Amino acid sequence: MRLDVVGLHCTRGYRSLFSELAFTLEAGQLLLVEGHNGSGKTTLLKTLAGLREPDAGQVLWEQQQPIVWLGHSNGIKDDLTALENLQMMQVMAGADSLLRRDAKSCISTLERMGLAGNGHRFPRHFSAGMKRRLALCRLLLSSACLWILDEPQAALDKAGIQLFEALLAEHLAQGGSAIMTSHHHVGLQGSHIQRLLLAA
Template identity: 40%
Template sequence: MRLSVTNLAVRRSGRRIFAGLSFALGPGEALMVTGRNGAGKSTLLAVLAGRLKPDAGEVRVAEVGEASLPECLHVVGHRDGLKSALTAEENLAFARDLLGAPALAPAEALAEMGLAHALRLPVAYLSAGQRRRVALARLLVCRRPLWLLDEPTAALDTASQAVLAHLMARHRAGGGLVVAATHQGLGLADARELRIERPVPPAAGGPGDAAWDAAETVA
C-alpha cells in the first residue's frame, strides 16, 4: 500500500488549522505527527480516516486493489470506542465481524497485549490502561495495512509501551504503514516526523484572525 497526501488544507469553525501539508508513505514506513496541543494532529488523522473533509488538497491510496481508503485502515483514537457492558472478547469479536479480514482470534489478540486473564471480563471492570490495551488489540483481530494512532501510548505503562512498539515493528515488517500522532517517542525505528506548528493566538486587541491565519506554518 502507498499513501500520498498533497497540499492538504483544513479549516474548522472558520479557522484554518493547517495548509500546504504534503507527504507520502510506502510499504513498511512510519510517520510521527508531532506538535503542541491544538496544532491539528488529530485533525489530520480525521482527514486520513475520511471523517473530515479537507478544504483543499488530496489524499490518495494506491496498490490496494478495489478497496477504498477507509477499508484499508485501523483507527485508534483518544476514546477507546469500547462497549463497557460487553466483555473484552465480545468487543473484539464485534470489531472483527464489522471490519472483516479476520486475523487473530480475540483470545489470541488479548494474549498478545498481556490481557489473557481479561477475556471474559466486562470492559467496565478494567483500568484505563487495560481498556487502552483492549482498544489496541483491535489492530490484531483484522488485517488492515494502514494504522492511524492518536496518542496510542496514553495510559500505558512501560511494559505495555514496549509491547506496542513490537507490534508496530512487526506490522511494518509485513509492509504495513503507521501514522501516529504523539508527544513522545514510540520506538518507531527510522520513522519520519511531520511537525505541525501553530503560533500562539493573538492577544486581546492584537492582530485579527486573518493575520494569525497568515502566520500559520506547517513544518
C-alpha cells in the first residue's frame, strides 16, 4: 500500500490554501495533518478521500483499494437504531464485508466500542460522545487499508480517546495507514508517525 501526493494545490474562493504539496504515505504509517483553523486541513483530507477535486496536482493511490472516511459529521441516522446504523455501514463497506459479517458481529462491534446494550436504542437519545463512538464503529466494519479521519476524537471522553488510539495502533500494526487531523494529543509514538504542517 502506498499513497503519493504530488504538486497538490487547493483554493477556497480566491485564496490559496496550499500549493505544490507533496508527500508519500507507506503501509503502517500515520500522517498527522496540523495547522491553525482555516489552513486547509479539512480541504486536504476531503481531497485525499476523493470528495473534492484539487485545483492542480495528483493523488496517486497505488492499489486503488477502498478507504474509510470519517469527517466532522458522524454520518449516522437518528431514525435508525444503533444496530441498524451498523448494518447500513456494512452495506457501505461493500459486498466482501457483508459476506464476512452478521448481526452478531455488529453487536460485538458495539460492545468493543463501549456501547454494549445500546443496539436497539436510537442515536438521538445518545450523548455526543456515544454518537462519536457509534460513528467510529465503521472503522471496525471495513477492511479498508487507509483511514482518513477529520478530528476523530471529537466529543470523546478520556476513555473514548484511549479506545480510539488502541484501534488506530492495531490498524497500523496490521499494515494499514491513516491520515488524520486532531486538536487532541495523539498518544502514539514511533518513526511510523509523520507530521504535515499547513501554514496558509
